[in-house]
Amino acid sequence: MKKKIVKRLLSAGLVLTMSAGLLAGCGAGGGSDDGNKDQGGETGDPAHIIVTYITAGVDPADLGKVQDAVNDITIPEINVEVEFKPLSFTESLSQYSMWIGAGEQIDLMCVAFQDLKSYIDQGMIDPIDDLLASEGDKITSLAEDEDFPLYSGAQFNDQTYAVSVLASSYGSAGGFLMTKESLESAGLSYEDGDMVTLDELTDIFAAIKEANPDVYPCGITGSLPPSGYTFPSDPLGATAASGVLIGLDSTEVVDYFESEEYYDFLEHVRDWYQKGYIPQDAATTDITLDEYMKSGTISGYFSEGQEGLKNTLESNLGKECLHLMINEPYMKSVSSATNVYWTVPVTAEEPEAAMRFLNLLYEDKDLLNTIQWGIKDTHYKVVDEEKGLIERIGDPTAGTSGIGVWGDQRMVYEFGSSTKEANAEWTEAAMNNQTKGYGFAYDSSNMTNQIIAVQSVITEYQPALETGSADLESTYQAFIDKLKANGIDEIIADKQAQFDEWLAQQ
Known part of the structure; x- marks a missing residue:
């Protein structure tokens, strides 16, 4: 099975960029383009949607200009006006629940490197099957191919709750x-x-x-x-x-x-x-x-x-x-190939428009690169359209966060030289180095409250510990004790029991 998966991945040219690499400013295999297909958007005033925009801690100086350029594409194509709501990855760990708890409008929300199931169990995001059927034709078409795990780790009780990024390498x-x-x-x-x-x-x-x-x-x-x-x-x-x-x-x-x-x-x-x-x-x-x-x-x-x-x-x-x-x-266990999901929160006011926009991210090359790199000929210039290669213009951070959490990353331009061959080799190497958990996904629904409490402790201590700023003798044991006091051992026991049951069936 492993060899078959690798062969299919390579033959399809799938190049997915993984987890924390996305947050380090990833590029992806550019050059493919399905064209700017007419979405048949609705007539009348554009639907206004609010979309989260993940950063590494600083908002791009020209994000407003990029947002305008995005709307120059989306309003004619799908009659949707996009408003980006920027926040850092770290802020997203706590801010999402606060926004949703307050009833704030969020139409499309990026859940990156978090436990998607906890959002489902807390009733913060809605199933999107009906939206995919009515507004997500490109996504559903891609998802029919097993090489593109767009719903992996996002389906529970026969319902789909999220769509993952189609990035540039597995592993x-x-x-x-x-x-x-x-x-x-x-x-x-x-x-x-x-x-x-x-x-x-x-x-x-x-x-x-x-x-x-x-x-x-x-x-x-x-x-x-x-x-x-x-x-x-x-x-x-x-x-x-x-x-x-x-x-x-x-x-x-x-x-x-x-x-x-x-x-x-x-x-x-x-x-x-x-x-x-x-x-x-x-x-x-x-x-x-x-x-x-x-x-x-x-x-x-x-x-x-x-x-x-x-x-x-x-x-x-x-x-x-x-x-x-x-x-x-x-290769880790299944979830999203990138552990980056796009979801529709329960506070969405324009869910259909949000799905139209999400769908367009998987087929409109101009839209995707505008969000990823900024405005063409202002923030970057194309040096080789056939190979999908670009060069920066001016401040590289002015027009983008550079974080590859958007749509089909195979359409995103690259810098320097094409990495398709290198990404294929990376994927093959990863597929030949699987953890014992490959294929398993933990159901955290019985531990939702404990996980929230534990994550809060991690958010409190991790920045100081992992930058070396905190004294280990006085801080580390307090961190561990607080994790235990908030139930981490109980959570681990629940995960181990599920994993043991899964292993016994293999």
Whole structure:
């Protein structure tokens, strides 16, 4: 079965960009285009929809102009006027429930790297089957092909609650993305893709700091905790708040935050912080990693490892970059291929229009690239239409967050060179390194309240711990104790029981 899946993925040219790499400013395999099909939108005044817009912590300066350019496309095509509602990934963990609880209009909501089931169990999002049938012809057409898992992890009790991003590669990994000149300035020589350990990164950071005292070798921000890039783990279709498998061979669900691997990472990052390798305001800054890189403040940051991420950063900086890999691509259990879902909240006032807009994101190349990269010939220019290659114009952050959470990412332009072949190789490697949970998805409905409480604790402690800002002796045990007090062990036991039952049936 595994070989068959890989073969079908490669033959279809499926190139999906995974999880935290999306938040690192991903590019995707551009060049395909289904054209700007007439949606047959309704007549009369445009329907006004409010759509969440995920950022890395800073709103693009020209987001209003990009929104206008989006509406220049959507109003004629589908009679829908879009209003973006920006917020950071970290803010989304708590803000969504507050907005919905207050009855605030949100017509289309991106649930990224969270437990989708908890939103369903709390009654915050509606099933979308009827909307897909009436307004989602492109999405439903794509979903008929098993190579495109648009509903994976989003269907419960024979109802569909979300659509996932069709991105550019399957599989997770982790590495450190940095400029080549920072290594050379310290007399170091590495090639793109070389494997390193955290101890070796310590030595690299020390050499860079000695050669460049005013530079922080390691960029980390509290809004994007990086531990997930440093060792393989599988939350089994949910999040770390309900426990994970660690490594490719384990069948034991454990507390991610109490694991040896996590504590080892915290010890390293605390050491780096104390030695001045990490910006001292990392836990609270609203400066993005790409802004830090552009200003020369940092030498690099943790990243998923795909070639498209490197190409995008090189385009932003005008400098050669490379990935030092910490682990190789691997495949987690099912959920969305990217763990990024688009949902229609119960407070939506224009659900049909929201679905028309979502559907258009899977077939309109101009719309997708406007949202992804900004306004053509203002924020970027096309250098090779056939290959789908572009170059930046001016400030790379002015027109976009650069986060690939939108539609069919195979239509998104790339920087530098095409990554289709590299993404196919990445996917094949990941499919050959599956965790023991591949194919399983945890049903968290019995633990909804506990998961909410545990996630609140994680949000409280994680930014300080994972930037090295917090003293481990006084903070770490308090974090673990508070997780236990709020029920994490009970959640893990529930997940383990479901997983054991699933394993017995395989």
